[in-house]
Amino acid sequence: MKELTKVEYILDGKAKGKVKIGGWIENLRSSGGVQFFIIRDGSGTIQATIHKDNVNKETFENSENLTQESSVIIEGKVQEDDRAPDGYEIEIEKLKILQIADEYPLGKKEHGIDFLLSNRHLWLRSPSQRSVLKIRTTIIKSAIDFLDDLGFSRVDTPILTPTCCEDSTTLFETKFPGGKAYLAQSGQLYSEAAIASLGQVYCFGPTFRAEKSHTPKHLAEFWMLEPEMAFYDFEDNIGVQEGLITAIVKNTLRKNKRELKILGRDTKKLEKIKPPFPRISYKEAIELLQENDFDIKYLDDFGAPQERFISKQFEKPIIIHRFPTKIKAFYMEPDPKDPKLTLSNDIIAPEGYGEIIGGSQRISDPKVLKKRIQEFGLKKENYEWYLDLRKYGTVPHSGFGMGLERVVMWICDTGNIRQTIPFPRTMGRMEP
Amino acid sequence: MKELTKVEYILDGKAKGKVKIGGWIENLRSSGGVQFFIIRDGSGTIQATIHKDNVNKETFENSENLTQESSVIIEGKVQEDDRAPDGYEIEIEKLKILQIADEYPLGKKEHGIDFLLSNRHLWLRSPSQRSVLKIRTTIIKSAIDFLDDLGFSRVDTPILTPTCCEDSTTLFETKFPGGKAYLAQSGQLYSEAAIASLGQVYCFGPTFRAEKSHTPKHLAEFWMLEPEMAFYDFEDNIGVQEGLITAIVKNTLRKNKRELKILGRDTKKLEKIKPPFPRISYKEAIELLQENDFDIKYLDDFGAPQERFISKQFEKPIIIHRFPTKIKAFYMEPDPKDPKLTLSNDIIAPEGYGEIIGGSQRISDPKVLKKRIQEFGLKKENYEWYLDLRKYGTVPHSGFGMGLERVVMWICDTGNIRQTIPFPRTMGRMEP
Numbered sequence: 090m091k092e093l094t095k096v097e098y099i100l101d102g103k104a105k106g107k108v109k110i111g112g113w114i115e116n117l118r119s120s121g122g123v124q125f126f127i128i129r130d131g132s133g134t135i136q137a138t139i140h141k142d143n144v145n146k147e148t149f150e151n152s153e154n155l156t157q158e159s160s161v162i163i164e165g166k167v168q169e170d171d172r173a174p175d176g177y178e179i180e181i182e183k184l185k186i187l188q189i190a191d192e193y194p195l196g197k198k199e200h201g202i203d204f205l206l207s208n209r210h211l212w213l214r215s216p217s218q219r220s221v222l223k224i225r226t227t228i229i230k231s232a233i234d235f236l237d238d239l240g241f242s243r244v245d246t247p248i249l250t251p252t253c254c255e256d257s258t259t260l261f262e263t264k265f266p267g268g269k270a271y272l273a274q275s276g277q278l279y280s281e282a283a284i285a286s287l288g289q290v291y292c293f294g295p296t297f298r299a300e301k302s303h304t305p306k307h308l309a310e311f312w313m314l315e316p317e318m319a320f321y322d323f324e325d326n327i328g329v330q331e332g333l334i335t336a337i338v339k340n341t342l343r344k345n346k347r348e349l350k351i352l353g354r355d356t357k358k359l360e361k362i363k364p365p366f367p368r369i370s371y372k373e374a375i376e377l378l379q380e381n382d383f384d385i386k387y388l389d390d391f392g393a394p395q396e397r398f399i400s401k402q403f404e405k406p407i408i409i410h411r412f413p414t415k416i417k418a419f420y421m422e423p424d425p426k427d428p429k430l431t432l433s434n435d436i437i438a439p440e441g442y443g444e445i446i447g448g449s450q451r452i453s454d455p456k457v458l459k460k461r462i463q464e465f466g467l468k469k470e471n472y473e474w475y476l477d478l479r480k481y482g483t484v485p486h487s488g489f490g491m492g493l494e495r496v497v498m499w500i501c502d503t504g505n506i507r508q509t510i511p512f513p514r515t516m517g518r519m520e521p
Numbered sequence: 522m523k524e525l526t527k528v529e530y531i532l533d534g535k536a537k538g539k540v541k542i543g544g545w546i547e548n549l550r551s552s553g554g555v556q557f558f559i560i561r562d563g564s565g566t567i568q569a570t571i572h573k574d575n576v577n578k579e580t581f582e583n584s585e586n587l588t589q590e591s592s593v594i595i596e597g598k599v600q601e602d603d604r605a606p607d608g609y610e611i612e613i614e615k616l617k618i619l620q621i622a623d624e625y626p627l628g629k630k631e632h633g634i635d636f637l638l639s640n641r642h643l644w645l646r647s648p649s650q651r652s653v654l655k656i657r658t659t660i661i662k663s664a665i666d667f668l669d670d671l672g673f674s675r676v677d678t679p680i681l682t683p684t685c686c687e688d689s690t691t692l693f694e695t696k697f698p699g700g701k702a703y704l705a706q707s708g709q710l711y712s713e714a715a716i717a718s719l720g721q722v723y724c725f726g727p728t729f730r731a732e733k734s735h736t737p738k739h740l741a742e743f744w745m746l747e748p749e750m751a752f753y754d755f756e757d758n759i760g761v762q763e764g765l766i767t768a769i770v771k772n773t774l775r776k777n778k779r780e781l782k783i784l785g786r787d788t789k790k791l792e793k794i795k796p797p798f799p800r801i802s803y804k805e806a807i808e809l810l811q812e813n814d815f816d817i818k819y820l821d822d823f824g825a826p827q828e829r830f831i832s833k834q835f836e837k838p839i840i841i842h843r844f845p846t847k848i849k850a851f852y853m854e855p856d857p858k859d860p861k862l863t864l865s866n867d868i869i870a871p872e873g874y875g876e877i878i879g880g881s882q883r884i885s886d887p888k889v890l891k892k893r894i895q896e897f898g899l900k901k902e903n904y905e906w907y908l909d910l911r912k913y914g915t916v917p918h919s920g921f922g923m924g925l926e927r928v929v930m931w932i933c934d935t936g937n938i939r940q941t942i943p944f945p946r947t948m949g950r951m952e953p
Contacts, residue, residue, distance in 0.1 A: 090752050090753070090754060090757065090917075091757065093752055095672065095720075097672065111751070111752040111916065113717060113914045113916075114914075129718075130720055130751075130752075131674075131716065131717075131718065131719045131720015131721065131751055132672055132720050158717075158913040158914040159914050160914035160915060160916045187914070187915065187916055187917075188914055188915050188916075190912065190913045190914045191912045191913060193913055208906075209714075210711075210714035210906045210907075210909060210910065211714075211717075211909060211913060213714060213715055213717075213718040213719075214717050214718045218718065219718045219719060222674060222676065222715070222718065222719060223674055223719070225675070225677075226674045226675040229675055230665070230669055230675070233662070233665060237662055240527065240529065240564055242563075242654060242655055242658045243657070243658040243661055243662070244654065244943045245657075245727070245744055245942065245943060246943060246944060247742060247943075247944045247946055247951075248680070248704075248727050248729075248742055249693075249729070249741065249742050249946045249951055250951070251951050251952050251953075261681075261695045261696075261697075261702075262695060262696070263693045263694060263695045263704070264693075264694070265693075265731070265741075265948070265951060266948050266949070268951070270693075270946075270951050272680075272695070279642075279943065279944055282641075282642035282643075282645060282953075283645055283654070283943060284563065285545060285563075285590075285643075285645075285646050286561075286563065286645040286646040286650065286651045286654065287563045287645075287651060287654060287655070288527075288562055288563015288564050289563065294726060294727060295677070295680050295726060295727070297680075297681075299697070309681065309697075310679060310680055310681050312677055319543070319562075319563055320522050320525055320543040320562075321522070322522065325522065325523065474640075474642045474953040475642075477642060477643060478642065480622065480623045481590040481622045481623060481625055481643060482545045482546075482590040482591055482592035482619070482620055482622045483592060483619065483620045484543065484545075484592045484619055484620075485522075485619075510677065511676045511677060511678060511679075511711065511715060512678060512679045512711055514679055514681045514702075516697070516698050517698070519679075519681055519682070519683050519697060519700070519702050520683050521683075521714075521906040
């Protein structure tokens with residue numbers, strides 16, 4: 090309805106005088122002849138009051154029937170008021186009740202995570218969940234704008250794929266006439282085809298992993314941003330990664346002050362995120378962990394406790410680079426200084442939030458790539474078209490993947506990945 | 522490599538003097554002591570020449586070995602030249618050959634669509650396919666920017682879902698511990714949950730339809746943009762649709778002049794796309810078709826020939842509104858003036874390109890919604906959480922879905938939907 094004013098405009102000081110707002114009663118209390126409401130309209134929340142003496146009897150009586158999550162349209166005057174949560178409140182003059190809500194299942198008392206997840210369709214309304222989703226929106230928009238400004242084209246890579254990129258034991262499978270298709274775990278190989286057409290590209294979409302482990306820490310469906318760039322080497326690749334993370338943090342700090350406050354986020358820590366990010370090699374990281382009594386040896390993968398320890402040594406995201414060939418994907422370019430290493434890097438978020446980015450320069454030499462496919466025990470026939478890319482004008486190129494939910498988790502400083510996506514899917518839950 | 526200049530900058534007149542470019546030989550010919558190349562770097566293509574007299578013998582001989590799609594890095598001087606395809610050319614001084622390409626399978630001669638689709642990873646490089654993907658990028662970016670400017674939040678709705686939104690016969694199915702999951706055909710119901718949290722939201726992602734018909738005209742995997750807005754009625758909803766389509770067309774005309782030219786698109790037709798769009802009711806459309814000898818009766822769906830006929834009566838997208846309840850989805854708000862009709866609308870693209878948008882106001886009254894679920898023979902237990910949304914502060918709201926590939930097809934004026942997405946999936950093809 091065009092005559093409605095957004096709460097956000099009022100809080101930003103852009104709407105004064107009489108306003109009309111449509112929204113939900115997020116909270117309510119009464120004191121003497123005054124009813125206090127917190128009204129949520131999707132753009133924000135604002136305090137609204139109704140005074141017995143200022144309205145007719147019927148309006149006040151109606152207001153006494155309101156319950157949490159009832160839907161209303163109110164008209165009234167915007168007033169600056171230092172006592173109101175955001176400095177403004179509305180003195181209600183007219184009240185139109187759209188619906189008196191049934192008793193809200195997610196009322197005042199504390200609820201367990203299972204109950205909240207079963208009611209995810211309602212839980213989304215809570216201040217914390219709303220704030221996380223607004224920040225998620227900013228993170229996505231910032232990433233897209235950042236890549237667009239650099240001239241990237243968008244390439245929506247397929248979800249239904251004939252083969253897998255890496256781990257075949259965690260694939261979702263579906264039937265299809267004449268065969269089976271698998272839900273993609275990455276769009277990278279497809280993006281590598283597109284760079285010869287478009288130079289710099291990215292894909293951004295859902296990816297799927299049927300984790301056997303059933304842990305609630307892993308999502309079965311999560312979003313990945315995967316840039317891929319022709320004529321970008323290892324260092325250029327890291328430059329894009331640093332720029333991307335920095336742009337995301339900067340925009341969130343600028344656009345989501347209210348949401349970060351609701352989440353109780355220590356923004357001072359985010360203000361420190363500026364390039365260059367500190368770097369350590371995989372080898373140095375292993376040594377650092379060994380010196381600090383971690384039971385880890387060369388060629389081991391980092392587990393969550395190890396990542397957490399490393400991340401706590403720094404105030405910025407940490408670049409861990411040059412992983413050994415043996416523990417990384419087949420397509421990673423060997424380090425010319427030591428071919429047992431790859432020109433690869435991860436980025437670990439600070440504050441113990443683990444890996445947010447993994448990337449590398451890709452092998453451009455067809456002979457090296459063929460050999461690597463063999464060494465990794467992969468079927469060459471599954472990679473025929475991928476090998477074509479090295480036959481018809483191969484070029485140095487690089488790319489990386491950013492796990493969206495990991496970044497949301499870090500920036501929101503929320504411990505549970507199931508709060509970072511609107512409707513989380515784990516191997517234990519596909520509902521609602 | 523940071524020292525490379527983008528071809529686009531040169532064509533835009535932003536790079537003069539000496540430049541270094543990395544790219545592929547898209548085309549080549551020789552004439553006397555001069556070699557002419559069209560070099561593609563992903564941002565654009567430019568003519569580059571190498572004169573026998575201007576370079577050393579080895580460089581010229583090397584240049585004679587180049588083949589289509591060979592990869593190179595060239596250095597040379599930018600020259601304005603009216604005879605060059607885009608007004609600029611480069612006089613090559615240094616040539617670094619990265620790879621002499623094998624004979625390119627998609628060379629000069631014409632190829633059938635099956636061969637091209639089997640080589641989609643290479644076909645993407647062709648001027649037409651590259652142009653379509655650049656325009657697709659603009660369309661997506663414009664849509665996201667348009668909604669962001671209006672204050673929409675992004676809500677990534679799940680792909681793995683326990684039930685279906687509409688047609689259960691065209692679902693892709695996958696196993697999951699303790700049950701089955703289906704690939705989503707729409708995010709709408711989830712977005713309806715999110716509006717009570719965020720006001721105006723959109724989802725944008727892949728959707729799936731296992732069409733039994735096997736026709737190459739339908740994609741099994743396609744992208745949908747689905748905005749959903751609290752407190753927006755039928756008219757507000759149409760306003761957003763008109764604004765969105767107009768923004769997309771305007772941005773494409775501004776940003777993709779070169780690509781539209783490559784595709785031979787008649788841009789005069791696109792320049793006419795401004796709101797308001799013409800409207801006819803479903804009933805009027807049926808009458809118009811009957812008057813023009815179509816064998817169609819009230820309550821029939823429009824087929825492709827009918828949509829084409831209607832679209833050709835107008836120079837702008839056409840809004841067809843108020844479809845009968847019986848032939849539309851269960852969740853559509855009845856028209857208060859005639860409850861046998863819904864407050865729904867489609868938008869048909871001009872030039873015969875068919876439906877690009879379908880939307881409606883949604884039922885907000887819980888009683889009406891329950892009745893409708895029953896009438897449509899749907900299982901109430903599958904819609905418990907959806908009915909919750911009408912229990913806890915129901916509000917008038919509306920939304921719509923825009924089929925991305927349909928819009929790309931129309932704006933690019935390309936007859937084949939398989940050219941509108943990087944790696945098309947049909948029921949007859951999941952490769953490469």
